[in-house]
Amino acid sequence: MIRKYLREISVGVAYLVLLGLLAFKSPSFFQADNIRQLLVEIVPALVAAVGMTLVIITRQIDISIGSVFSLCAYIAALMAHQGVPVPLAFGTAIGCGALMGALNGLLIATLALPSIVVTLATMVIWQQALAWWKQGAPVASLPAGFHWFGLNQMAGQWIEAIIALLIFLAFATAMRYLAAGRAIYATGSDYEAARLAGIRPKLVTFNVFVLMGILTAAASILNAVIMEKVYPTSGDKLELRVIAAVVVGGVAISGGRGRLIGVLIGVALLGTIGRALIFLHARSEWGATIQGTIILLAVSSDALDRSRR
């Protein structure tokens, strides 16, 4: 049991050490206000990481999520700005995310193209389309129903956290208890064996990319509603943060292995470090270095674990 969850436990311990350090050095970190702000910061990355976990378990990768994120948030904001009802604006954004995911999925599943190349291409395309469309101008003066879903800030913060948690729980349950989750693991472990066993790996791959698109769009909305203005660059470098968190959470980049619970801890750990450094009075430039070190440690412990087996 301990062996099976070794990764989750070790990342969890690392997180507890960080929190312990904060409790000792800077108890003000745990003020309710600060915690809520931290949660809201982490939430979009967590939702996107859920999708990325499915993608990586299928032995694929999606580096276009930053661009998809920016584009979806921008579409939602622009529609709301022009007076479209907010729920419709959100729904359209999610639909666009699904379509962009479907495009990736179609190219990768049916033409058997490498996902890193396909999503690199779509990343650049969406990015440039957005830059050409509005020349980097942010969308301001959003309707009241947009900001914090029309609630006050505190309620909005809690709603954000609750939505993310529900999404997380739904997918964690599905991966374990649904036949569909089994098919995802099988496809990522051994594509050909899965096909011979009657699983449809092409369909699985396509669906996973559609889900990735939907979850990215959802994440972008959760991020947009906390902003005064929505910039067309809101998703920049998101893919790096998300892939890093998934890998730290114990999902094997070679596919077929990993659990969402580990990813939750990975997102929390990497998402807390930046804010923690401020409270510990350290130079914030160290944040990226520490995150990089954690990623290297995680990947090398995977390699060691595999060579020991």
Next chain:
Amino acid sequence: MSNLLKLSDVTKSFAGVRALRGVCFGLSGGEVHALIGENGAGKSTLIRVVTGAHLADSGTLQIAGQTIIRNSPVISRSLGVAVIYQQPALFGDLTVAENIAIALEPRTAWRAIRWNKRRAMARELLARVGSDISPDAEVRQLSMPQQQLVEIAKALGADARIFIMDEPTASLSDREVEHLFGVIKSLRQRDAGIVYISHRLEEIERIADRVTVLRDGTRVATHPMSEINRAEMIRLMVGRESSAIFPKTQVKPGAAVLELQNVCCNSTGVHGIDLSVRAGEIVGLAGLVGAGRTELARVLFGLTPADTGRIKIQGRTVQIRSPRQAIDLGIACLPEDRRKHGVILEMPVAQNITLSSLPRVSMRGWLSFRRERLIAHALVDRLGVKTASLSSATGTLSGGNQQKVALARWLAIEPKLVILDEPTQGVDVGAKSEIHRLMGELAQRGIAILMISSELPEILGMCDRIAVMHGGTITSVLDREKATQEKILDLALGLSGRKEAVPA
């Protein structure tokens, strides 16, 4: 005539299975020595002992007059051994000149490459095999026979004197065969020796000086070509009594489960297939490697769907375009290379067993772990899978037990038709009889079985009817009572039965 190669009393076992026992074999300069035998008779193992890919357990090996204590591919190559395989082992993305140079130039990383010299060398060697292939041609662009010539040229450049040719004509047209025979003749004039392996006995009659017949890992006979004919060769290759180790349980066949009418699949060369398999019946698919048996299995399992013809399952005409559809129709298929994709190694045993029957262990998509364990437990018991627990990763099991898990997965779908491709190849005697017992049990439950096997006694012992394939189609279907090893081999070699054009 110099003595190029001499093997005495060579024995080799793999995990308790004797692949070669006490085999003697010799090759002189200027000689073509044919090596024949059924699939699995030990020809490949013998060659691997010569090349050093396998080490013999006992016996002595002399190459070019030197006794070799511990052979290796490097040693055998330096003594002049070259193997020309049916599928040439060249680097497809490199040019002809580069491929030849890789074998001949010193292996130091830091040296200047003189491209002109490379090309000249390649051109000169290719001229010696009577070919004008451009040294700058990319190997991928060459035809199979051209690649073969490049291989031979490469071997000539390495001063090879012992040429081992493994089914060199299997994919050649008649004209290309003639060219190859010309090359062989010139090699022979230059006092090289050739070990020639082929199923095409008429070729052997034409070019061999001597013939050695292997059967079940032993040498049955070595004769000068002048003292032996085709019929005698076949008799020596087969020669076995089909013993009582195959316990055929009599089952009265029921209604037809599978009916094929004029089924063709252009991409794999399978054509004109007419066959039926009835409930409780075991039908054997005999034939040589490459006759289209595995290809037919792939058609039936939807991996390479049929282009034309009619497939009926239990009287209903069906389309099988994917493994998923095949499984939904109740077709199970244990592939030949099950070690590669038979099971998912990371997955626990129980999950592997239920992978093809997820609808049976789930309710509206929700998995029932209890039902999964129940099904897995029953099958693990029934097949005697040795595993620490149902949640052990399947990769931690032994090879034989992984195969049983693969089989358990197919039994879990409660199939109507089971296709077994070489189910007992490479398994030990105990496991083999266990598999045969299980096949009888399945037949008794009214499951139709289509078994591909290269082992004629197994086919004769287990099957109610035997379909013999040659050149991509079924040339004849024999009843159990009328089938003999000689007859089957005769048909498999294409010497009698329906006339078929030799595939190019």
